Amino acid sequence: MGNPLRDPQDRRLPRIPEPCALVIFGVTGDLARKKLLPAVYDLANRGLLPPGFVVVGFARRDWDHGTFEQVAYEAAKTHSRTPWREEVWARLTGNMKFVGGAFDDDAAFDRLNDTLNELRDTHGIAGNAAFYFSIPPQAFPTVLKQLARTGMADNEKCGGWRRVVVEKPFGTDLGSAKELNDLVDDVFTGQDVFRIDHYLGKETVQNIMALRFANSLFEPVWNSKYVDSVQITMAEDVGIGTRAGFYDATGTARDVFQNHLLQLLALVAMEEPTSFDAAEIRAEKLKVLRAISLPKDINAGTVRGQYLQGWVAGERAKGYLDEDGVPSDSNTETYVAVRLGIQNRRWAGVPFYIRAGKRLPRRVTEVAVLFKKAPHLPFNPADVEALGENQLVIRVQPEEGVVLKFGSKVPGTTMELRDIAMDFQYGEAFTEQSPEAYERLVLDVLIGDRTLFPDAAEVEQSWNVVDPLEEAWIGTKPEQYRSGEWGPRAADEMLAREGRHWRRA
Incomplete structure (x- = not known):
């Protein structure tokens, strides 16, 4: 079936994949237990998986199928989004397999290959399988070599389609990203590689395109003539938890700025694609990424911070060190806070301020488009003191929605103006609950729809x-800020030098 953003017919029909298998490497990890297995249950509960769908778990465990089924049951029941129905799980349970072994264990991958071959006859999957790499990037080469050795990545040999799903991080710099892309492309063809950025699966992120290109209200003012600046914020109130090993070697810029936030920027700034085909959308995003300009003085146009102990939501929080x-x-x-520019006709002169951080006052991700003030206000200056700039705020999480902020007259005998907000929330406007990001992305992988997946060129750019x-x-040393604050003072000063301030998220 086609992309539902492109083909109106598909909006009225559920998209259901062909009979196939989802092989999850690292099925005992947090991602598989908290996101992937619950997403599979939720898709099944919504009737979006074919009868012949099979989950194959692969991990270094001495488990039988019964043990794996019990672990999967507990994970799905604990973390699923939709109501729990035992009859749905019973149907899934009959379609679960487990293969135990290490990634360098030839015999284990031979057993995996045999399992997939058997499923042709028992479940009619016709060789269709997606391999989900829920594993550390350093394990990718070993697993890829095993898939190549056994021929499991060969579409012709398998008689169906074989796809690979790669989780971020996509390398740690440009050189390592190219190496990783080359490794994957040596084993799988380009159209069979799916690089997951789970932010692109969020309903509000997808709504950016609908908001811009389906409404004549916004597109005419979506440019430097009317837009003063754009702010993209990703704030987390939590610390690093148990991820010290990963996080200390990575940092905020590599962890979320390189992927989530630059993808948000690209969607906000891109030109209208000629169609909602995956290749057309990627082409427009890539143009934006290539047009990004860094601050002339990186030290003045960026801020790095590190949280100290403090208080978040009334509880004491320890410092990063x-x-x-x-x-x-x-x-x-x-x-991290960065001032970026986009050197094209639409956005020349408009600063894009991007910030992300941990141990901030609250959890929120949003895109705020701040418009220029009217060139002339025919009002008494005292009457417009409380009037700010018009804003369009796209809330990605936790409460998905859109806020439009504009000036209005205060009821009374005087012409006093004040900002008000029109607030659209998904949970209130629609009776259907938004699917979790991994639900949408796993389904797209099984269908073969690459619209919401960055390609190698986007990652490298x-x-x-x-x-x-x-x-x-x-x-350099990062600036310090106390847990519960909105980052270092230097981030406020960076905007103040240009006569602006961070929006209160």
């Missing part, structure tokens, strides 16, 4: 933006 597993002299940033920043930050 006090977290378990973090070296006492670590210079890894837990906050994103590293072209981040690498110069990382190089400029070498040897």
